[in-house]
Amino acid sequence: MKKYNFSAGPSTLPEEVIQQAAQAVLDFNNNGTSLIEISHRSKDFIAIMDEARSLAKKLMKLDDHHEVLYLQGGASLQFTMIPYNLLKSKAAYIDSGNFASVAIKEAEKIGKIEVLASSKQDKYTYIPKGYTIPSDVDYLHITSNNTVYGTEIKTFPETDVPIVCDMSSDILSRSIDYNKFAISYAGAQKNLGPAGVTMVVVDKRYLGITGRNLPSYLDYEVHIAKESMANTPPVFAVYTTLLNLRWLEKQGGTEGIEKKNKVKAELLYNEIDRNPLFRGVCEKEDRSLMNVCFFLNDEEKYKAKFDQMWKDANIVGVGGYRTVGGYRASIYNAMPLEGVQALVNVMKELEKTA
Known part of the structure; x- marks a missing residue:
C-alpha cells in the first residue's frame, strides 16, 4: 500500500505522474531509449522544454513580458541571482521565516x-504587516509561504516597487496574479515536481539595468535567450514537472486546485482546533494552505503513542522541522483528501484513547 507522504520536500506527487515518469525512464515514447539518456538537444527533449514553459505560462496566465525558466541550483541559487540581476543601490526584504x-x-x-x-x-x-515600502528601493523581496513555521501571505503588497517572490512551497496552489511580480521562483520539489529543477518567472523589463558584467550562468538574459538550455538541463526533473503541470491542468488549473486545497486545510485545521490534545503554531489569519504545523499539548504523555499510530496508518513525513519540533503536515497539491482524512482519523483516535 502506498503511504501518505506529508514530507515538506521532496514531497508527494500524483500517482499517475510517477507512473508516467517511471515508464519514460524505461522507454521514452516507445522509441527504445530511456528519457534519461536522450540528448537535451534532441527534438524530443526540445518539445518537452517548450511545452513545460508554455504550459506554465498558461496556468499562471502570464503576459508577454514574463518568461518561464527552468534552472538548477534550487531556490538557494536564486537568493544570489536576484540581487545580481536587480540590485543597483538598495533592496528591501521582509523577514517572515x-x-x-x-x-x-x-x-x-x-x-x-x-x-x-x-x-x-x-x-x-505570523506574517509581518503594516510596513512602509520605500519608493527608492530597487525591489521588494517577499516569501509567500513559510514552510518551516506554516504561515502564508494572503494579500500581497500594493506598490509601484518591483516585487520579487519566493514561492517555493505554494506556487500554483492558488489563483493569484503572477503578473504582479518582477520575479517569482520556486524549487520544484515541493509543489511542481522532483528535486533538481527550479522554476523562475522573470519580467524581462527589469533585466539588464544594474550595469554589472554578470557571469553567464547568473544572468537571466542568457537563460532567456537560450530558452533554459544555456547548459545541460535536468532532463528527468523538467519532464516530470511537465507531467505534473498537465495533471494540474486536468484539476482545473489553479482555480480548481485551490478549492481542493482549501477543503484539505480546513479539515486538518478544524481538527487541530477542536481536539484538546493538539494546538496550532501560528496566528490563524496567516495559516498556510500548504504546511500545517501543530504541537501535542502533552508530548511526554502522548508523543510515543501518537507517532506509532500515524506510522501504523501508512503515514510518513509529519515530523516538525528540526529547529521547531512538533509536527508538520505538508498538504501540497498532490496530497489526496483521503490522506488528510487518515491523519485526522488518527488524531481523533488518540483523543478517544487518552
Missing part, C-alpha cells in the same frame, strides 16, 4: 539591504 532570513543574508553579500519588517522575535508565527 527561515528561508526569507537566508535570502537576506545572501543578498547582503552583494549590496545594501533594508529589512522592512520581521516576525523573528515571535518565532515567525
Whole structure:
C-alpha cells in the first residue's frame, strides 16, 4: 500500500505522474531509449522544454513580458541571482521565516539591504504587516509561504516597487496574479515536481539595468535567450514537472486546485482546533494552505503513542522541522483528501484513547 507522504520536500506527487515518469525512464515514447539518456538537444527533449514553459505560462496566465525558466541550483541559487540581476543601490526584504532570513543574508553579500519588517522575535508565527515600502528601493523581496513555521501571505503588497517572490512551497496552489511580480521562483520539489529543477518567472523589463558584467550562468538574459538550455538541463526533473503541470491542468488549473486545497486545510485545521490534545503554531489569519504545523499539548504523555499510530496508518513525513519540533503536515497539491482524512482519523483516535 502506498503511504501518505506529508514530507515538506521532496514531497508527494500524483500517482499517475510517477507512473508516467517511471515508464519514460524505461522507454521514452516507445522509441527504445530511456528519457534519461536522450540528448537535451534532441527534438524530443526540445518539445518537452517548450511545452513545460508554455504550459506554465498558461496556468499562471502570464503576459508577454514574463518568461518561464527552468534552472538548477534550487531556490538557494536564486537568493544570489536576484540581487545580481536587480540590485543597483538598495533592496528591501521582509523577514517572515527561515528561508526569507537566508535570502537576506545572501543578498547582503552583494549590496545594501533594508529589512522592512520581521516576525523573528515571535518565532515567525505570523506574517509581518503594516510596513512602509520605500519608493527608492530597487525591489521588494517577499516569501509567500513559510514552510518551516506554516504561515502564508494572503494579500500581497500594493506598490509601484518591483516585487520579487519566493514561492517555493505554494506556487500554483492558488489563483493569484503572477503578473504582479518582477520575479517569482520556486524549487520544484515541493509543489511542481522532483528535486533538481527550479522554476523562475522573470519580467524581462527589469533585466539588464544594474550595469554589472554578470557571469553567464547568473544572468537571466542568457537563460532567456537560450530558452533554459544555456547548459545541460535536468532532463528527468523538467519532464516530470511537465507531467505534473498537465495533471494540474486536468484539476482545473489553479482555480480548481485551490478549492481542493482549501477543503484539505480546513479539515486538518478544524481538527487541530477542536481536539484538546493538539494546538496550532501560528496566528490563524496567516495559516498556510500548504504546511500545517501543530504541537501535542502533552508530548511526554502522548508523543510515543501518537507517532506509532500515524506510522501504523501508512503515514510518513509529519515530523516538525528540526529547529521547531512538533509536527508538520505538508498538504501540497498532490496530497489526496483521503490522506488528510487518515491523519485526522488518527488524531481523533488518540483523543478517544487518552
